[in-house]
Amino acid sequence: MAKYMTLLWGSGSPPCWRVMIALEEKNLQGYNQKLLSLEKLEHKSKELLAINPRGQLPTFKHGDNVLSESYAVCFYLESQFKSQGTKLIPDGPAEQALMYQRMFEGLTFYEKLNVRNKEALVTELRLWEGYLQKLGSGSYLAGPSFTLADVVVFPTVGTVFRFGLSPERYPKLGEYHNLLKERPSIRASWPPHWLESPKGLDTLKDI
Amino acid sequence: MTRSNVVKKREPQCLHGELLSSFHHPSTTSLSVVRIHSETMAKAMTLLWGAGSPPCWRVMITLEEKNLQGYNQKLLSFDKMEHKSKEVLDINPRGQLPTFKHGNTIVNDSYAVCFYLESKFKSQGNKLIPDSQEEQALMYQRMFEGLTFYDKLNAVIYYDWFVPEGERHESALNRNKEALTTELKLWEGYLQKLGSGSHVAGPSFTLADVVIFPTVAYLFRFGLSAKRYPKLGEYHNLLKDRPSVKASWPPHWLENPEGQDTLKDI
Numbered sequence: 105m106a107k108y109m110t111l112l113w114g115s116g117s118p119p120c121w122r123v124m125i126a127l128e129e130k131n132l133q134g135y136n137q138k139l140l141s142l143e144k145l146e147h148k149s150k151e152l153l154a155i156n157p158r159g160q161l162p163t164f165k166h167g168d169n170v171l172s173e174s175y176a177v178c179f180y181l182e183s184q185f186k187s188q189g190t191k192l193i194p195d196g197p198a199e200q201a202l203m204y205q206r207m208f209e210g211l212t213f214y215e216k217l218n219v220r221n222k223e224a225l226v227t228e229l230r231l232w233e234g235y236l237q238k239l240g241s242g243s244y245l246a247g248p249s250f251t252l253a254d255v256v257v258f259p260t261v262g263t264v265f266r267f268g269l270s271p272e273r274y275p276k277l278g279e280y281h282n283l284l285k286e287r288p289s290i291r292a293s294w295p296p297h298w299l300e301s302p303k304g305l306d307t308l309k310d311i
Numbered sequence: 312m313t314r315s316n317v318v319k320k321r322e323p324q325c326l327h328g329e330l331l332s333s334f335h336h337p338s339t340t341s342l343s344v345v346r347i348h349s350e351t352m353a354k355a356m357t358l359l360w361g362a363g364s365p366p367c368w369r370v371m372i373t374l375e376e377k378n379l380q381g382y383n384q385k386l387l388s389f390d391k392m393e394h395k396s397k398e399v400l401d402i403n404p405r406g407q408l409p410t411f412k413h414g415n416t417i418v419n420d421s422y423a424v425c426f427y428l429e430s431k432f433k434s435q436g437n438k439l440i441p442d443s444q445e446e447q448a449l450m451y452q453r454m455f456e457g458l459t460f461y462d463k464l465n466a467v468i469y470y471d472w473f474v475p476e477g478e479r480h481e482s483a484l485n486r487n488k489e490a491l492t493t494e495l496k497l498w499e500g501y502l503q504k505l506g507s508g509s510h511v512a513g514p515s516f517t518l519a520d521v522v523i524f525p526t527v528a529y530l531f532r533f534g535l536s537a538k539r540y541p542k543l544g545e546y547h548n549l550l551k552d553r554p555s556v557k558a559s560w561p562p563h564w565l566e567n568p569e570g571q572d573t574l575k576d577i
Contacts, residue, residue: 157497158456169448173455180451184444197431201416204427208420209405211458231404 109135112152112163114142116295118214118259119174120162125255126178128289130189175207178255192252203246206235206253214260226311229274236276242283258284266298268306349378349435356382359399359410361389362563365461365525366421367409372521373425375555377436422454425518439518450512453519461526463494468533468573492577495540502542508549516553524550532564534572
């Protein structure tokens with residue numbers, strides 16, 4: 105199955121990371137992949153534009169199906185491979201509702217990371233700190249199980265700590281980060297250039 | 312353990328059960344029960360919404376498609392800042408609409424509500440996620456491109472609402488108009504490729520149409536030219552008469568049938 109899949113991706117791109125986590129969770133290791141350089145603008149190359157007119161990564165092919173939206177890939181994989189690997193959409197209606205809710209808030213969380221408005225990012229971080237506080241130690245974002253909400257949001261959390269966020273100021277997020285960074289699917293898909301340079305940046309250390 | 316010789320009568324455990332036991336005619340039982348069951352479900356739902364909001368419209372279309380008419384609803388005014396009222400903030404700390412409650416479950420993002428309702432009510436109303444792998448892939452893809460589409464629309468028609476007066480620039484608005492034009496050409500191309508009468512992800516009406524149609528309706532409400540975008544025009548005509556869409560059509564559009572012409576030249 106995985107050999108009919110191809111992923112074009114960039115290192116350190118949270119949307120790409122989401123897809124890689126999902127592929128690992130669904131036991132689809134062995135997919136074909138090509139690492140492109142965002143810096144060298146390889147995502148605007150003819151090769152990519154031919155399959156994805158928006159020139160964005162990730163771009164994922166499964167047979168003739170081309171998906172270039174990370175959430176679309178995650179939903180698609182969970183739906184098509186429901187019976188293998190980790191169950192990523194819980195059955196319980198309350199957990200499911202919370203999962204969907206957090207997934208879509210995750211889009212806002214990711215946007216706030218990209219915008220230069222630090223105050224807005226702080227407000228957002230405090231919201232998530234509160235969500236985790238309410239669920240209790242060792243919890244995932246939507247409750248006791250690892251779900252699609254964690255697949256799509258963890259890369260954003262990984263990024264904020266890479267950029268120097270203080271776990272002292274955001275202890276619940278820090279706990280969550282520690283809990284998940286050891287998860288096999290996340291270790292397997294950890295951005296390669298982060299492994300090469302373990303020390304990140306300190307852009308967010310004071311927020 | 313003694314074995315009881317008395318056959319215990321099964322007590323109805325819920326409203327559904329009670330209704331079931333009171334309908335005796337076989338041919339009307341299942342339809343009546345299903346309809347009443349749906350209405351009962353809908354009565355446990357509340358939607359807080361605002362006029363002029365495509366995200367709210369998405370939820371209303373879904374509720375109609377899943378036969379959940381009869382839900383409680385409250386129309387709030389964005390102009391009067393009612394989306395930041397205590398009533399909303401109590402259930403949605405982000406102070407945004409739509410805000411949706413089903414019993415004790417709160418779901419606050421339009422896409423989240425749509426997915427939640429399709430999942431929970433999979434077996435009633437219209438099937439909104441197709442079984443075919445190809446159609447499903449296209450549906451998910453278009454749904455998420457739909458977020459970009461909606462953003463590009465807002466950046467033009469709601470420019471003044473989102474950008475504080477001191478920060479507005481003609482050049483920025485023009486850039487946003489160009490970005491919207493590029494986006495429109497993409498969707499025109501998508502529909503062209505699928506052929507006449509198609510929905511946005513293929514032959515069936517799916518969640519992709521639920522989330523995207525409101526954006527398309529707003530484009531035409533704000534004066535988009537159907538001559539320049541004939542495929543989008545066709546798609547608009549195809550869906551505007553769909554029962555779920557008609558039932559949830561923005562009330563203020565019915566009051567004032569003539570829209571604006573902000574987009575007539577793009």
